[in-house]
Amino acid sequence: xxxxxxxxxPIPLPFLLLPILCLSATNLTAQTSEVLLKQSRTVLAQLxxxxxxxxxxxxxxxxxxxxxxxxxxxxxxxxxxFAQGFVVAQDRLFQIELWRRTGLGEMAELQGAEALEGDxxxxxMQYRGDMEAEWRSYAPDAREIATAFAEGINAFIAQAGEKGxxxxxxVLGFKPRPWRAEDVLPxxxxxxxxxxxxxxxxxxxxxxxxxxxxxxxLAPTEPPREFALDPLLDADLFKADIGAxxxxxxxxxxxxxxxxxxxxxxxxxxxxxxxxxxxAGDPHRTLALPSLRYLVHLRAxxxxxxxxxxxxxPGVAIGHNERIAWAFTIVGTDQADLFVEKxxxxxxxxxxxxDEWLAMDTREETFRVRGKPQPVKxxxxxxxHGPVIYQDEKKHIAIALRWAGQEPGGAAYLGSLSVAxxxxxxxxxxxxxxxxxxxxxxxxxxxxxxxxxIAAAATPVREGWDGLLPVPxxxxxxxxxxxxxxxxxxxxxxPAEGWIATANxxxxxxNYPHTIAYDWSPSYRHDRIRERLEQIIASGxxxxxxxxxxxxxxxxxxxxxQLASLWRKVSAPDDLKTLAGMLGSWDGHLATDSAAAVLYCxxxxxxxxxxxxxxxxxxxxxxxxxxxxxPVMIRALREPSAxxxxxxxxxxxxxxxxxxxxxxxxxxxxxxxxxxxxxxxxGAMHQAxxxxxLASLSxxxxxxxxxxxxxxxxxxxxxxxxxxxANFKQVHGASYRHVFDLSDWDLGLATSTPGQSGxxxxxxxxxxxxxxxxxxxxxxxxxxxxxxxxxxxxxMLRPE
Numbered sequence: 191x192x193x194x195x196x197x198x199x200p201i202p203l204p205f206l207l208l209p210i211l212c213l214s215a216t217n218l219t220a221q222t223s224e225v226l227l228k229q230s231r232t233v234l235a236q237l238x239x240x241x242x243x244x245x246x247x248x249x250x251x252x253x254x255x256x257x258x259x260x261x262x263x264x265x266x267x268x269x270x271x272f273a274q275g276f277v278v279a280q281d282r283l284f285q286i287e288l289w290r291r292t293g294l295g296e297m298a299e300l301q302g303a304e305a306l307e308g309d310x311x312x313x314x315m316q317y318r319g320d321m322e323a324e325w326r327s328y329a330p331d332a333r334e335i336a337t338a339f340a341e342g343i344n345a346f347i348a349q350a351g352e353k354g355x356x357x358x359x360x361v362l363g364f365k366p367r368p369w370r371a372e373d374v375l376p377x378x379x380x381x382x383x384x385x386x387x388x389x390x391x392x393x394x395x396x397x398x399x400x401x402x403x404x405x406x407x408l409a410p411t412e413p414p415r416e417f418a419l420d421p422l423l424d425a426d427l428f429k430a431d432i433g434a435x436x437x438x439x440x441x442x443x444x445x446x447x448x449x450x451x452x453x454x455x456x457x458x459x460x461x462x463x464x465x466x467x468x469x470a471g472d473p474h475r476t477l478a479l480p481s482l483r484y485l486v487h488l489r490a491x492x493x494x495x496x497x498x499x500x501x502x503x504p505g506v507a508i509g510h511n512e513r514i515a516w517a518f519t520i521v522g523t524d525q526a527d528l529f530v531e532k533x534x535x536x537x538x539x540x541x542x543x544x545d546e547w548l549a550m551d552t553r554e555e556t557f558r559v560r561g562k563p564q565p566v567k568x569x570x571x572x573x574x575h576g577p578v579i580y581q582d583e584k585k586h587i588a589i590a591l592r593w594a595g596q597e598p599g600g601a602a603y604l605g606s607l608s609v610a611x612x613x614x615x616x617x618x619x620x621x622x623x624x625x626x627x628x629x630x631x632x633x634x635x636x637x638x639x640x641x642x643x644i645a646a647a648a649t650p651v652r653e654g655w656d657g658l659l660p661v662p663x664x665x666x667x668x669x670x671x672x673x674x675x676x677x678x679x680x681x682x683x684x685p686a687e688g689w690i691a692t693a694n695x696x697x698x699x700x701n702y703p704h705t706i707a708y709d710w711s712p713s714y715r716h717d718r719i720r721e722r723l724e725q726i727i728a729s730g731x732x733x734x735x736x737x738x739x740x741x742x743x744x745x746x747x748x749x750x751x752q753l754a755s756l757w758r759k760v761s762a763p764d765d766l767k768t769l770a771g772m773l774g775s776w777d778g779h780l781a782t783d784s785a786a787a788v789l790y791c792x793x794x795x796x797x798x799x800x801x802x803x804x805x806x807x808x809x810x811x812x813x814x815x816x817x818x819x820x821p822v823m824i825r826a827l828r829e830p831s832a833x834x835x836x837x838x839x840x841x842x843x844x845x846x847x848x849x850x851x852x853x854x855x856x857x858x859x860x861x862x863x864x865x866x867x868x869x870x871x872x873g874a875m876h877q878a879x880x881x882x883x884l885a886s887l888s889x890x891x892x893x894x895x896x897x898x899x900x901x902x903x904x905x906x907x908x909x910x911x912x913x914x915x916a917n918f919k920q921v922h923g924a925s926y927r928h929v930f931d932l933s934d935w936d937l938g939l940a941t942s943t944p945g946q947s948g949x950x951x952x953x954x955x956x957x958x959x960x961x962x963x964x965x966x967x968x969x970x971x972x973x974x975x976x977x978x979x980x981x982x983x984x985x986m987l988r989p990e
Contacts (some may be wrong), residue, residue, distance in 0.1 A: 217478065225890075231353065239828070246987060247265075248989065261971070267491065271505075279346035281916060298896070301559045306568075308436050314578075327626070328599060328624050339367075380628055381526075393417070412709070427582075430582070436579070450908065452694060454518060456633040457688060463732040469742070472928075479880040482925060484499060485970075493511070494511055496511075496938075510935065522711070523649050531575070533588050541664070551572040552569050555724070575595055614636055627649075636932070640684065650672075652671070694710065745909075753773075760845045780876075787862065787872035794850075797851040875918050877900060878902050880899075882950065938970040
C-alpha cells in the first residue's frame with residue numbers, strides 16, 4: 191500500500207471527527223502510524239475459508255477477484271442480499287454507519303451539540319407517509335430485500351463483537367447499532383441531488399440584492415424566461431441565511447457532492463467494430479475515502495447483475511445484467527419548490543391557507559447528544575406544502591419545502607431494484623415507474639440491438655408557474671398537478687445519428703411540450719464528447735472500447751479553447767507577452783505536464799473574480815453560488831458589449847480586464863511556482879488527495895490512513911472531469927467508470943478508486959488508485975469462466 195510519509199495536508203472537508211473522541215490527547219500523540227496500521231490489520235475482514243451465520247437459508251459463495259470485487263452466488267434472493275449486506279459490512283462498516291447516522295439525523299450522538307441543527311434538518315426530510323406504498327414503489331419485494339440486507343450487516347456486527355470491529359470504532363470508542371430495513375430509506379442523499387430549491391434561494395437573493403433586471407441578465411435561464419418574484423413577497427426576506435440548516439446537515443463527506451457533473455453515451459451496433467451496441471458511463475461524485483461507490487456482482491435465481499452502487503443500499507445502481515446495460519447522469523429536473531407561509535401573529539404554529547388559519551402538523555423528536563446527560567427534545571413543524579426549513583417568528587413567516595422525495599419511492603437509487611431486473615426496452619421503461627430520485631439521464635443498450643436515452647425522475651407538473659423562485663404559500667395559485675408519466679419523459683430511442691450522449695447539459699428535444707427545468711450544466715463536456723465521436727465516425731473507422739476509454743479520459747476543454755483564443759486579439763505589454771502568447775497558442779489540453787494549463791487555471795480564477803466584481807451592480811458581497819455561469823462570462827468576453835463593459839469602448843474594457851487578471855495570475859505563479867514557465871506542471875499543482883475521516887486526528891493517523899496524492903489532468907469542463915477547489919486540489923470526478931461492448935459481457939471494463947475496502951491495511955484499500963490515476967481499467971468479469979480466471983479469494987457463508 192502506497193502510504194504518505196509526511197505530515198497531513200489540511201483537510202479540505204469540513205467534517206472532522208475530533209470532537210467525538212473518547213480518548214485523551216496523550217493517547218492520540220502516543221499512537222504511531224505503525225501501531226495504527228498494526229491495529230487495523232488485526233481486524234481485517236476474512237476473505238477466505240468459511241463463516242457460519244445465523245439467518246442464512248443455504249450456503250453462499252463469495253468470490254473476490256484481484257481487484258476486490260465480490261461475486262456473490264446464492265440459491266435464493268434472501269441469501270443473496272443477506273450476503274451483500276455481510277460483505278459490504280466487511281469492507282465498509284464505518285462508512286455506512288456514518289452515512290446512516292447522517293441520513294437519519296443521529297450524528298449529535300457522536301459529535302455533540304454542533305451536529306444538532308443538521309440532525310434536525312435530516313429528520314425533517316424523513317418520509318412519514320404510508321409505509322406499504324413506500325416499499326411497493328421500489329419493487330414488489332423491496333421490503334424483503336432491505337430486511338435481508340440489514341440482517342447481513344447485523345450478522346457481521348454480531349460475529350465481529352467489540353474487539354473485531356474495524357479500527358475506526360476502536361479508535362473512537364463506539365459501536366454501531368443494529369440495522370433495520372428502514373435504514374435504507376433516508377432522504378438526505380437524494381435531496382442533495384435535487385438542487386433546484388437551493389438555486390431558488392440564490393436567485394431570490396440575487397433579485398433582492400441587484401434587482402430583477404440585473405438578476406435576469408446575470409443568471410439567465412435556458413430556455414430564456416423573464417422570471418420575477420411574486421409581488422406578494424418581500425424580496426428582503428431572502429437575504430437571511432435560509433439554507434443554514436441544510437448546510438449543517440450536509441457537511442459530512444458522504445454527502446458533499448456536486449450536482450450536475452457526469453457523462454454517458456451509447457452507440458448503435460452499426461457504428462461499432464463488434465456490430466453490437468456499446469455503452470459508456472462515468473457518474474461524477476465527491477472524491478472520498480472510501481469511495482462513494484461500491485462494486486459488486488449479484489447472482490441468484492432472477493438476478494445476474496454487476497456494477498456499482500451506494501454501499502449502504504442493496505442492489506446495483508449502474509451496470510448491466512445478462513440482457514441490458516445502462517448508465518446515468520444527473521438531469522437537473524426541478525423536483526422541489528419553496529413556499530413562504532404567513533404565520534399567525536399570536537401563534538407561530540398556525541399559518542394562512544387561503545382565508546383560514548391552519549394548525550401546523552408538529553412532531554417532537556428526541557436527539558441523543560454527546561456530552562449531555564439527558565436527550566434533547568425539539569419540535570419539527572410541517573405545513574400542507576411540507577417541512578418548515580426556516581422560520582422567523584418575529585416577522586411571522588416560515589418557509590416550507592415541497593419536494594418529490596417526500597412522495598412514496600423518494601429514497602435515492604432504490605428504484606434500481608426494479609431497473610436491474612429489466613430485460614428489454616419495454617421492461618426497462620416499466621421499471622422506471624419505480625425511479626423517482628435522483629433525476630437521471632439514463633442511456634440504455636440491449637443485446638437485441640436497442641439503444642436510447644430517457645430522462646427519468648418524479649417530475650412535478652406546474653400549471654401557470656415555473657418553479658424558478660419561492661412563491662407565497664397562503665394563496666392557492668401555486669399547486670403541483672401530479673407528476674408526468676414515464677411516456678412523457680424526454681427520451682429518444684434508436685437515434686438516427688446512431689449515438690446519443692448526455693453530460694448534464696440541456697437535453698430537451700426540439701418542441702418538447704413539458705417544463706422540466708431551466709438550469710443546466712454548461713455543454714462543454716458534451717461538446718468534446720460529440721467532437722471525438724464525430725471525428726472517429728467521419729474517418730470511416732468503427733468505434734471500439736479503446737475509443738470509449740480514450741474519450742472518458744479526454745482532458746481537452748472546449749471552454750479553455752474559447753478563452754485562450756481571445757488572447758490572439760489582445761495586445762499584451764512586454765512583461766506579459768510571453769504568457770499571453772502561451773495562452774493564445776494553446777490547444778486547451780490540460781495535460782499533467784502542461785505549463786499552459788497551470789497559467790490558464792490561475793488566470794481563469796483571477797478572471798472570474800474581476801469579471802463578476804465589475805458585472806454585479808451592487809455594493810453587497812453577493813454570494814451567487816451555483817448561479818455564477820461560465821458560459822455567461824465567456825459570451826460576454828467574446829462579444830464585448832455596453833451591457834457588460836459600459837458604453838465607452840467595451841472591447842478596450844474587456845481587454846483591460848483580461849490583462850488585469852493575467853497580471854495578478856503572473857504574480858501568483860512567479861511566487862508559488864517560480865519565474866520559469868517551462869518548469870510549471872499542471873499535475874504538480876493539480877492533485878487528488880484521498881483523506882480518511884480520521885486523518886484529522888494527528889499526523890500519525892494521516893500517515894497511516896491516507897494514500898499518497900496523485901497528479902491529475904483536466905478540469906471540470908473536460909470529459910475527464912477533475913473539478914478542483916480554490917487550491918487546485920481535485921475534489922470531484924469519476925470515481926467509477928464503465929464501458930461495455932454488448933457482443934461479450936466479459937469485455938466490460940471499469941475503473942474505481944481508491945479501493946473496494948474501507949479498512950486501512952487491507953490489500954484492497956488503495957490498490958485501484960494507481961490504475962485510476964493512470965487512466966487504466968480492469969475487467970468486470972461476468973461469466974463463470976472469466977470469474978475463475980481472475981478469482982483471488984473465496985469465502986463460503988453457511989447457515990449456522
